[in-house]
Amino acid sequence: MRLPTATIRRLLNLPQVADIWVGGGRSLNSDNDEVFCAAWLDPKEQLVRTMEIRQFPPTPEQLMRLLVQAIESPHHPQAQPCRPHAIIVDDRELQFFLRGVVAPLDIQVEYQARVPLLDDFFELMAAEVTSDDPDLEGLPREYVPLYKRKIRELAQLDIWRRLNHVTPFKLHCSSWDCPTLFAVLVNPQGASRDFGLMLHRGEEALRNFWQQIDQEDPYLDEEDDDRLEETVLRNDCLFLNVSEVDEADLDNDLSFVLRGHAYTIEVGVVHPLEGIRHFYAPEEAEMVYVAIASLIKFWKKTKKQFEQEAYPELNLRFQIPSPCHCALSYQVQVATAPEMMPGIDEDTEESQSLCQIPIDTEAIPEEAYILFKRFPPKELGELQAAVAYHQRGEIPEEFKGYPVLTIQTKKSAAAAIAAKIAEEGGIHHLTVFPLSGPEQIVMLLAQTNANHLWLLDTFDAESGSLLLDWIKEVNDLDGACGLAVAYGVTGKTRRQPTLKQIVGLFETSLVFSFVDTQRPPTPQPIEISKP
Structure with a gap:
């Protein structure tokens, strides 16, 4: 990925100075919610040229955007637009990314495992900091x-x-x-x-x-x-x-x-x-x-x-x-x-083509509940050890809660569903398909590794709020999620199955509006430990 030609030309028109800037991002560990700060500093002039505070870790793209601002429209009132001779970062991935992007600007990108100035700066940023956007004319x-x-x-x-x-x-x-x-x-x-x-x-x-x-x-x-x-x-x-x-x-x-x-x-x-x-x-x-x-x-x-x-x-x-x-x-x-x-017009075409793909609408019993659960790391580990059927997937190393879509039904049906998923090589992915029409119906589907589509549930505008909240949690983990099958549809554990009642956990991912039945079946190993 490269900067637009017009932007490169505009930045090259700015003077280049012999200064070396440092930049990066850190978590600020706020008392309420975890927040992150990204910044570019000029050690020689002792200036913060640009800074941004947000709720997500800064990406290389975000730090590049801040660098463009630091060059062209620095936030500090005493800072003048200019290009540095070099920049220093403390992240190897960021260094490799920036090297290719800033090469046309004649800026060197160096790496240091520890940049004391950055460490000291982010330690001072425990409180919320704001900065105003520069007041620029929209048009010449x-x-x-x-x-x-x-x-x-x-x-x-x-x-x-x-x-x-x-x-x-x-x-x-x-x-x-x-x-x-x-x-x-x-x-x-x-x-x-x-x-x-x-x-x-x-x-x-x-x-x-x-x-x-x-x-x-x-x-x-x-x-x-x-x-x-x-x-x-x-x-x-x-x-x-x-x-x-x-x-x-x-x-x-x-x-x-x-x-x-x-x-x-x-x-x-x-x-x-x-x-x-x-x-x-x-x-x-x-x-x-x-x-x-x-x-x-x-x-x-x-x-x-x-x-x-x-x-x-x-x-x-x-x-x-x-x-x-x-x-x-x-x-x-x-x-x-x-x-x-x-x-x-892909949405309409995909909805029409989806209707031509066989969907198993009877895979999930009518009396089943679809529950949106969230398991902290410790509980997830206990769940993995407790289930009779387990499909391992990619789970982030650090997370607060792992989102698991849970099907709760009768005991015999739960065992049959988990066994059927295992027989079909596990779950390839979950997907959400909006259908065209005034009702705003959304289908929640599972595609097994045998390329079969299971209809898990449908949602309309009124019933879809829980689904939307769950999707936000999945997005926070870059799509990682799980599908669980449990029993206990009646009694005290209705809608709240215990770990003992969950018979299968299939770790997978959520991919929006996607079905791929053209690929060959790709069964995954399922760990089976029936009691």
């Missing part, structure tokens, strides 16, 4: 009136009301740093008048975006800010949002009036290694302006064809003059991309 000054006029023209075409949010347009211009962009409309939701445009940098970026939307976003809690942020930061795109504001906010340079309503423009860039940046560099502002102008011309010429056909196959070329350089123009090819639609 000369582009502000141009954008307001061009976006008002685009908005008056009302494309957002005519096309859905999975209708991409392919824009190609050999003069751009990223020659091919895929433009996707962000539609108004409900009574909202807000709208937007996302310009994904390449086909892979667009496919990755829609894959995460289809497979992950339905299971994310809107209040889980850290995980939502990590999902957003996997994108690689330029974005432009147009949001309705109060008339009192019209003094903002990027505000304008459209059809009697006040709006403001927000621009930005998202990249896995750079993070979210709320401004355009001049070449990015030029590129996005040309892209918008191309879309306007394309829609005016093809509007009637879209009225006759939902998504016609079209390919047109336009010459767009530069808004700021009178001697410069761009040849832009704008096309629909029907070949991308099957990949983008």
Whole structure:
């Protein structure tokens, strides 16, 4: 993975100093919840150039994003934008990752097993620390009136009301740093008048975006800010949002009036290694302006064809003059991309194809309970030793609770289910499949290593809260989870089976919206120790 060309060019324009910076991340061991701090320090100037506190361990990508901020927009008011001669980290994996990414910036990456300055700094960070984002202009000054006029023209075409949010347009211009962009409309939701445009940098970026939307976003809690942020930061795109504001906010340079309503423009860039940046560099502002102008011309010429056909196959070329350089123009090819639609509309296609795969709807008795359990390390060890059927899987070395989906039924049925799973080579993975339709039904499935699909349960919008909470716990362990089979469906232990009543534990993983019946059966060894 590499930084965008425009970002590399922008950072190379900053002066390089002989200083050596140090950076890394640590757990702060908060009294309430475990929190983590990541930072880049300048020992010579005795400055904290960037710092971030969050609820998850910092990843190499996050530390790279912070390094870009440390170079370009340091948080400390006395720090000037510049590139260091070298950086020192105390993590080998981070060193290898950063070496490849910062090579174009002429920055050396060194490793030390222990960096005393970092240790001392993180010891001081026991309390919550905040830092404000730098106050940056979203657009270069000369582009502000141009954008307001061009976006008002685009908005008056009302494309957002005519096309859905999975209708991409392919824009190609050999003069751009990223020659091919895929433009996707962000539609108004409900009574909202807000709208937007996302310009994904390449086909892979667009496919990755829609894959995460289809497979992950339905299971994310809107209040889980850290995980939502990590999902957003996997994108690689330029974005432009147009949001309705109060008339009192019209003094903002990027505000304008459209059809009697006040709006403001927000621009930005998202990249896995750079993070979210709320401004355009001049070449990015030029590129996005040309892209918008191309879309306007394309829609005016093809509007009637879209009225006759939902998504016609079209390919047109336009010459767009530069808004700021009178001697410069761009040849832009704008096309629909029907070949991308099957990949983008994957949720519907997978739901339809899933209906064609045989699913055993009677594997789990009707009188069974589906329980969402969580076992601390000690209890998990006791459970592993107690069950008659055990499938070993990959369990993180450190965890607070191991999520186990537990089927509780009658004693004879529990024994039969555990034996059947063992006969089919154990559980390959669990999966959650949202089905299209207003009912928002979600199927919870298990695929055995004999490539059979077992329907464990179905959930609707009202009954799915427990499933969503359990999925969040599984996500915290990178998908690791277990499937257990227990008895005791009546009596005092109903919904609370004891360790003695759990007859089988199958350690596996959760993979969203995924079924693979084309691979050969891959039975796993099951430890059987019947009493």
